Amino acid sequence: MKRREFILLIGGGLAWPAIARAQGGTKLHRIFWVSTESEPDPFLDGFREGMRALGYVEGRNVTFETHYAPGNPQALRKIVSELQRADIDLVVSSGPATRAMTAVTDVPVLFALSGDPVALGVVKSLSHPGTNFTGSTFLSLELAGKRVELLKDIYPKLRKLAVFSNTDHPGEPLEWRATLESCRNLGIEATYVPFSGAREIENGLMAAGKVDAEALLVFPDAVTLVHRAKITELAIARRLPSMFGWSEYCDAGGLLSYGANQRTTYFRLATYSDRILRGEDPSDLPVMRPDKFELAVNLKTARLVGIDLDVSSILFRASKVIS
Amino acid sequence: MTDAAAQPSSCTMPPRRSLFCKYFATLFVAAVVPLILGAAVEASFGYxxxxxxxxxxxxxxxxxxxxxxxxxxxxxxxxxxxxxxxxxxxxxxxxxxxxxxxxxxxxxxxxxxxxxxxxxxxxxxxxxxxxxxxxxxxxxxxxxxxxxxxxxxxxxxxxxxxxxxxxxxxxxxxxxxxxxxxxxxxxxxxxIWDVIAAIRIGETGYAIVVDNSGHLIAHPDISLVLRGRASSGSFGRIKHLVGAASGGAVITGDQGNPVVALSVRAADVGWTVIAMLPTSEAFASIRAALWRSSILIAFGVLIALALAYWRAHRMSGPIKQLEEGVERIRTGQFEHRIKIFSGDELQQLALRFNEMASELAISQQKSARIERLKQFLPSQVAELVEHSHELLEGQRREVAVIFGDLRGFTAFSTRNEPDVIMAVMREYYEAVGAVTTRHEATLIGFDGDGVMLLVNAPVACEQPATQAVRLAIDLQTTVQSLAGKWCDAGHAIGFGVGVAMGPATVGTVGYNGRLDYTAMGAVVNLASRLCNLAKDAQILADPTIAGRVRDSVPMASLGQRTIKGYDRALEVFAVAPADLPSKPPGSARRMREKEAQDH
Missing domain, CATH: 3.30.450.20 (PAS domain)
Structure with a gap:
């Protein structure tokens, strides 16, 4: 046996009890949940589920304090001053709320963004955030074009497309631009049907129903997710093939969805939350990106809107088929 | 004496502590060292x-x-x-x-x-x-x-x-x-994270994948991979260290903890899979064994300490007793006895100590007796009483006998009060005793104003005649100086001495434990007669003495004299006047008056 190795062995042995003690602990962690969406919040539920899976019990070692400012990131800025006073361990900002959190410098902030956090300026690079921010980005912009292409694949005759979008969702203009770009490439005429927040969704739906279109593309966000049943109902009623961002929409009757698995994303966010609460530095935790995209197809809806799936390549590409 | 008293208390403690240390060292070597060696060997082979x-x-x-x-x-x-x-x-x-x-x-x-x-x-x-x-x-x-x-x-x-x-x-x-x-x-x-994350080596082991340049491709913690090239440095080092070793190498892992790592190359893509197991788990069994051994060793040390303490305590108790005993003996408590029943050498030592104490007591009693005897016996005789009985047994040998006698004592004692007489007698006896001791002669006894001394018995000396003469001169001189004092006080007292030498029987005589040492024979009578013949301040000697000391002391023959009890006249010698102090005329005159009354 080499002497150095033996010392390492002994040293490792001595360090071991200290490491074992450092784990765990029953401190009550306070997490601020800030969002520009509104309640009920499916993302918070996903995050809570992830935290539960990691052994956190609400009220015992973790508490969530939720702050909502639907469609108005500026309204969240006052939370920043509140953070300074309160003993907060972590801020989780869902979606565009991250914009309002840029002033936070002394509390770790976890984000779940559809856009680019480097462009937003909250992290220095994806691999090394170097700030108190880290989290997950969905790559929504890149997928926006892909969704149009998939709609075209399932319905090759597509010429006119209605795009239903919540303008309260920051970053929405970029998404719309990416969609428009893709439509132009594919020879599709896109009709923009905007609405502003949950209050206007009824009006928005009414407007969408009047648009002359052969298919409906809905941008994923919390409002459309919450009201997905109404949207898919409208699409089926008007026999419009519909395209969404997440598979939850397909479960509610949407024809197609293409995007990252929300559950996985928020579950991973919970993992980062756990690591930060255990003392890891967010500046060392690389920004996560989804590595799998789900293509969900609802066969029942396909039948209802009169889409013959046999002639398209969609069915074998689907990762989730709802019948 | 104060030093000797302080010393025992200051030097007893360190030896007792060192006794404990020695016991501990012995027991440690006997019990703990084998344990340590055993544990080390076991750990080494186990490792x-x-x-x-x-x-x-x-x-x-x-x-x-x-x-x-x-x-x-x-x-x-x-x-x-x-x-x-x-x-x-x-x-x-x-x-x-x-x-x-x-x-x-x-x-x-x-x-x-x-x-x-x-x-x-x-x-x-x-x-x-x-x-x-x-x-x-x-x-x-x-x-x-x-x-x-x-x-x-x-x-x-x-x-x-x-x-x-x-x-x-x-x-x-x-x-x-x-x-x-x-x-x-x-x-x-x-x-491929799925591939890697699924690999669990033991409880805490895992595998990582790096490319040729040491860039991380897969790690169970995906965030490390997402750090891109930034983290490649540490993984490049790990790849290099593991690649250099033939089997599993103990290195510092990517999380800073020591791990056992081994690498295998995936040939077609040129990547390296490194499997790692933290040493904390890999060598848990050895550590457990080491812990067990450590506990045993600690236990052994405790036992060694306890035993050493017990043994040292068992030893120190008797030693303390012995110390106290010595101290008591030193202060003269010879009746002190030590009680140790340990059944070992210490008990034996205590036994010997007690024997020594009793012997010391006997010896002490003996010397006390001698001291008492010296008050009544000539000191040489007192010593001999204790030490050599044979010298005191009756034997015939040549001795010098000296008689001294005060002149004019009868008249003095009738004229004076008893306390004055006692004072004179005390001075006289003290002076005689001092001279006797000085010349190592044997004081046979006082008889009123007379005194009898013996030279060459019971303790022999080289030149008894010379010594006897010198003693006589000293005696005469000392008493004459006293007599001068007495004359000044109005008491007319003189002193005459007779010395004779010849064979006599010396030994103890007496009955019922009351013994006297004395000499018997013609020479004693001769000396007594010569004393009677001697005038004040005169020392008369017989021919034997005169013949022996002629060379050293001047002697004057007084011619043939008839001596009571002797058939023939005997030549009598007087120690030459030069060796005697001159008599004050007054006293000589009074002496002559007194002599007329005495004889």
Whole structure:
């Protein structure tokens, strides 16, 4: 046996009890949940589920304090001053709320963004955030074009497309631009049907129903997710093939969805939350990106809107088929 | 004496402590050292065996991981092979696109596929993120993927980090027919995380994958991979260290803890799988054994301490008793006895001590008796009473006998009060005793104003005659100086001395324990007669003495004298007047008056 190795062995042995003690602990962690969406919040539920899976019990070692400012990131800025006073361990900002959190410098902030956090300026690079921010980005912009292409694949005759979008969702203009770009490439005429927040969704739906279109593309966000049943109902009623961002929409009757698995994303966010609460530095935790995209197809809806799936390549590409 | 008293208390403590230390050292060596040696040997052998075993486990796990990675890359390669089986026909783009889409569905890790025709021009491009393209596209004939695939059929590109974060790699396969073109797949290497994360070595062990330059490709903690090239330094070091070792190497792992690591190369893609097991788990059994041994050793030390304390205490008790005993003996308490019943050498020592104490007591009693005897016996005789009885037994030997007698004492004693007489007598006796002691003669006894001394018995001396004469002179001188004092006080007292030498029987006589040492024989009578003949301040000697001392002391013959009890007249000698102090005239006159009364 080499002497150095033996010392390492002994040293490792001595360090071991200290490491074992450092784990765990029953401190009550306070997490601020800030969002520009509104309640009920499916993302918070996903995050809570992830935290539960990691052994956190609400009220015992973790508490969530939720702050909502639907469609108005500026309204969240006052939370920043509140953070300074309160003993907060972590801020989780869902979606565009991250914009309002840029002033936070002394509390770790976890984000779940559809856009680019480097462009937003909250992290220095994806691999090394170097700030108190880290989290997950969905790559929504890149997928926006892909969704149009998939709609075209399932319905090759597509010429006119209605795009239903919540303008309260920051970053929405970029998404719309990416969609428009893709439509132009594919020879599709896109009709923009905007609405502003949950209050206007009824009006928005009414407007969408009047648009002359052969298919409906809905941008994923919390409002459309919450009201997905109404949207898919409208699409089926008007026999419009519909395209969404997440598979939850397909479960509610949407024809197609293409995007990252929300559950996985928020579950991973919970993992980062756990690591930060255990003392890891967010500046060392690389920004996560989804590595799998789900293509969900609802066969029942396909039948209802009169889409013959046999002639398209969609069915074998689907990762989730709802019948 | 004060030093001697202080010393015992100051020097007793260190020896007792050192006794404890010695016992402890002995017991430690006897009990604990073998334990330590045993533990060390066991740990050393255990470590070697465990390391061999861990190496085997790591080897198997790393090999399994590398096999799965090869299966991953081979799977992609085979799937791409399907894409380039058939030559490009006119209008074949649609079919190729379907094939490519199915490939994406088949292999989740592939992000996009490009199918090129024989000229290296892109004909079909399908992607999970970007818009699909069909028809003649860009010319990629100089792309390293195309060049590599055409040269070797299969080409594995270097690992690239998209936006310096996500690891990607391109794999290109060329068809066996050049007309079939080339298929290039972009692979998201995050997907091999599943392969790596699934590998659990023991409880805490894991495997990682690095490329040739030490860039991290897969790690159970995906966030480390997403750090891109930034983390490559530490993994490059690990790869280098593990690669240099033949078996499992103990190194500092990527989390800063010591791990046993072993690497296996996945040959086709040129990556290295490193299987690691933290030493805390790998050598847990040895550590447990070491802990057990440590507890045993600690236990042994405690036992050694307890035993040493007990033994030292058992020893120190008797030693303390002995010390106290010595101290008491020193202060004269000879009746003190030590009680030790340990049944060992210490008890023996105590026994000896007690014997010594009783002997000391006897010896003390003896010397006390001598002291008492000296008050009544001549000191030489007193010594002899204790030490050599044979010298006191009756024997015949030549002795010098000295008689002294005060002149005018009768008249003095009748004229004076008893206390005055006693005072004179005390002075006289003290002076005689002092002279006797000075000359080591034997004082046989006082008889009123007379005194009898013996030289050469019971203790022999070299020149008894000379010594006797010197004693007589000294005696005469001393008493004469006293007599001068007495005369001044009005008491007319003189002193005469007779010395004779000859054979006599010396020994103890008496009855019922009251013994006297004395000499019997003619010489005693002769000396007594000579004393009677002597005038004040005169010393008369017989011819034997005179003959012996003629050379050293001047003697004057007084001619033949008739001595009572002797048939013939005997020549009498007087010690020459030069050796005697001159008599004051007054006293001589009074002496003559007194002599008339005495005789």
């Amino acid at each position: 070697r065996d465990q390391r061999r075993q861990i190496s085997a486990v790591l080897q198997a796990d790393a090999r399994a991981a590398s096999d799965r990675i090869e299966a991953f890359s081979e799977g992609i390669r085979d799937q791409l092979g399907w894409m380039v089986q058939l030559p490009w026909a006119a209008g074949g783009d649609a079919q190729h696109k379907i094939d490519a889409l199915r490939l994406l569905q088949q292999v989740p890790a592939i992000v996009s596929v490009s199918l090129l025709d024989e000229t290296g021009t892109e004909r079909v491009f399908v992607s999970r993120l970007l818009l699909n393209r069909t028809g003649r596209g860009i010319d990629m004939s100089t792309d390293p993927a195309v060049v590599g695939a055409r040269a070797n059929k299969v080409w594995y590109g270097p690992v690239q980090y998209q936006r310096d974060s996500e690891p990607y790699m391109r794999i290109a396969v060329a068809g066996s027919l050049p007309e079939a073109g080339v298929a290039i797949a972009e692979v998201n290497l995050k997907l």
